Amino acid sequence: MNKSLKLKKTFISLFFFMATSFFFGQVDEPPVVIAEGNQAFCIGNPINIVTNFSITDGDDTTVDSFFIQISSGYQVNFDRLELTGSYPTINSQWNNIQGKLSLTSSISGTEILLTDIENAVKSIVFSTTSNNITTKKTFSLTIDNANYLPVTDHFYQFISSPSITWADAKIAAEGKTYYGRQGYLATLTSEEEANFAGEQASGAGWIGGSDEETEGVWKWVTGPETGTVFWNGQVNGSTPNYANWNNNEPNDFKGNNPDGEHYAHITDPSIGNRGAWNDLPNEGGTDLYIAKGYVVEYGTTTDLPLKIAASTSIYIPQITATTSATICESGIATISATASEGTILWFDAMVGGTQLFPSGNSFTTPILNSSKTYYASTSVNGCISLDRTAIEVVVNQKPTITSITEDLICSGSATLSATSSAGKINWYDSLTSTTPLFTGNTYQTLPITTTTTYYIEANIDNCISSSRVEVIAEVNSTVPEFDLVKDAYFLCTDTGSVTLETTNSLDNYSYVWKKENVIISGSLATNNATSSGNYTVKAISLAGCESVEKQIIVSNSNIATITNDDVLLVEDSDNNSIQVINDNLGIGEYEFSLDDEFGIYKDAGFFEKISAGMHTLFVNDKNNCGITTYKFSILAFPKYFTPNGDGENDVWKINGFNSDSFTIAEISIYNRFGVLLYQMESSSQGWDGRYQGKILPSNTYWFRVILSDVNGRKIEKTGSIGLIRK
Incomplete structure (x- = not known):
């Protein structure tokens, strides 16, 4: 009994060990999915997504579900995948947002036979109602609900986790695996990848970008792209590769978070561009900016291909x-x-x-x-x-030449131009030459010395105008000739300007005027000079030939200024005279005339043998700035008079005295004892030799004169008077 029991126990233990070894030694291998198809799509006609398809599994004959997704080129609300035919064991469900068709068992609690999957997939067709179809579309076929993107050979999965922080999402993503592939927060480095993982994801949430290390320098901080910069700056920043920020993002909005926003997030689909990104703080935002979850990406460059997914494509021939x-x-x-x-x-x-x-x-x-x-x-x-x-x-239609502009030159290159009704203009040196000198509307000729004719035609795609049109470059090398009216002018200080003039021009010239070698305004034959200096003028012909420059000197001049201090008067003498003793009466050049403004002038300011009386000295500026007058009186004091009633020399008076020319006049007569006998009034005709009505005897009497003329000249004189009675 004991032995038998021992044997039995030994047998049972051995059986358990062998059974355990058998069951635990079997690894459940995933199915192998193989799909073929790269087909031309005929617009308006549905097309099967595969030309051949198989799914095999060495240790299973069923799968829980199967998924077919339009992974690139998807046009939401237009494109559709549909299972055709009758498959009573399979339910199909179309997700318009993700562009994904899901196949599941129609019998509760059972899986789908692989053979049914093969037949069903071969019956799935693509159709679209879009009028602007993307030229290529890719389909991914896989046994799992994770989205598969053939171009990256990566899988993407949205994990719902409302209000999760970015830091927790990063940890959670890195804790996930997919058929041996390590998970991480998605790094979306191309438009195709961003559209697929963003627009076609089942939800919006965190991705693996951050500028926490350096404000404004956005990097991927997860997965194989860790450390890759994808954006510099904020709203108006730039990307060195690819970024998909939403409108007015990233903005580092501080709001209720003084630390700002440092983590990348796929924006809620109701905001801005679907699938685009915004920046948020670690805790997320409020309302539509509350994080709904995170996107996990599975795939690195060292991962072996997974055979649980395959892809096919259609394209529109172009x-x-x-x-x-x-x-x-x-x-x-x-x-x-x-x-x-x-x-x-x-x-x-x-x-x-x-x-x-x-x-x-x-x-x-x-x-x-x-x-x-x-x-x-x-x-x-x-x-x-x-x-x-x-x-x-x-x-x-044959073009025509619509206008030409010829040129007249002195020498050198001419500028010719033309317009046409259409096309370009070719320039030739003859009516028959075949090689154009130039093509274009404006032709700058080579230097020419004689009048030259050119010929033009319009050409539009070798449709040439009916005939060539002459365009003439005329050469006229005649040097302009002209004279100066004067080569020297005087500018009077009280007139403001003087007109410089040319004359005797041989043609209609334009002129270049300069002062001190600097061009001044004016191109006519005359010009106004407002200041003194060295002026030049040259003429330019219509052909552009230039004359030699001619010089004109403009000097300042002015009317003379003369005062009492500038003259010396000699009067009451046998040879009365006036002499201008100041050589500097002004900046002009002066000449003089006595008592005749329009008479003969002389350079010397000296006049003699002047009679007693009022006189005028005329000082003329030879440069035509005007005449200055100086009025003066020559006085003579008689030595005697004979008041005998014969009408001659009956009174004593100052010859040349005119009361209108003097502002002060005091003339007094005294006897030898100093008794004032008579004092002349300005209207007096002179002293008649009486004192208080009595006739004074012949004797010597004395006079005293104090005068001031209109020029301010003061005269004080005393002398004797002989009174003679016969």
Whole structure:
């Protein structure tokens, strides 16, 4: 009994060990998904997403679910995947936001047979209602709900975790694995990746970007891109590679958080651009800016490929190149097109219209008299609904020369110009030459010494104007000639300007005036000088020839200023005279005349043998600045008088005295005892030799004179008077 029991226990232990070893030694391998298909899509016709498909599993015959997603080129609200045919064991559900079709078992508590999956996937079709279809779309097929992007060979998963912080999301993401791949907060380094993980994700949340280390320097701080800078600055910053910030982001909004916003987040889809980013503080924001979760990315450069996913694609065949044509006035033309694949079809309208034959890469038009547009499209497998590309045949009318501008030069290069109704202008040196000298509207000739004729024609795509038009560059090397009216002028200080004049010009010239070698305004034959100096003038002909410069000197001058101090008067003598004793009466050059403004002037300011009485000295500026007058009186004091009533020399008076010329006049007569006998009034006719009405005897009497004339000259004189009675 004991032995038997011992044997039994030994057998049971051995069986348990072997069974445990068997079961634990079996590893559940994931299915292998293989998909084929890179097909041309015929617009308007649904297309199967695969041409061949298989899913195998060495240790299973079923899967829980299967997912097909439009992973690139997806157009939300237009594109759709649909399971066609009858598959009673499979339920299909389309997610318009993610662009994903999910297949699950229709029988509760069971999985889908792999054979049913194979047949179903082969029956899934793509269709679209978009009028502007992206040229290529990629489909990812996988056994798991994580989104698969073929271009990166990475998987992406949104994890819902409302109000999670960025720091906690980073830890949580790095704690996740996917079929052996390490998870991390997503780093979205291309537009395709950002669109896929952002726009087509099932929710919005944290991603792996931060500027916590250096404000304004945004880096990826998770996964294999750790340390890569993707943005510098704030709203108006720039990216060295790729970034997908939302409108007015990143803004480092401090609001209730004085530390600012340092972590990247996919914005709620209702704000701005779907799938774009904003910056938030570690705790997230409020309302629509509360973090809903985070996006995990699985994949590094060292990861082995996972066979749980495969991809296929469709594309729209394209017209890749076209050749248009031009015709002059009328004729036929050959246009051409090339396509990425297929046969090229030709039409006369962008939509509808008539198909033109024959098909092929080139098409020859009928005779055209006006421009016409044709349309090329490629046909693959009989599809005639692909986009059409316009190719124009331009029928040009012969252009005409509409205007010309010729040139007249003295020598050197001429500038000629022309305009045309259309096209470009070619310049030639003869009516028949074939090689143009120049092409363009304005032609600067080479230096020429004689009048030269050029010929122009308009050319638009080799449609040439009917005849060539002459354009003349005229050379006239005649040097301008002219004279100066004067080569010296005087500028009077009280007049302000003087007119400098040229004369005897041989043609209609323009003039260049300079003062002290600096050009001054004015281009006419005369110019006003307002200050003294050295002036020059030269003439320029219509051809541009220049004369030699001629010099004009403008000097200052002025009317004379003369006072009592400037003259010396000799009077009451046998030879009365006036002499200008100051050589500096002003800045002018002066000459003198006595008592005759329009008489003869002389350079010397000395006049003698002047009679007693009022006189005027005229001082003339030889430079025509005017005449200054100096009025003066020559006085003579008689030595005697004979008051005998014969009408001659009956009274004593000062010869040359005029009361109007003197502001002060005191004339007194005394006897030898100093008795005042008579004092003349300004209106007096003189002293008649009486004192208090009595006739005084012959004797010697005395006079005393104090005078001040209108010039301020003072005269004080005393002397004797002989009174003689006969």
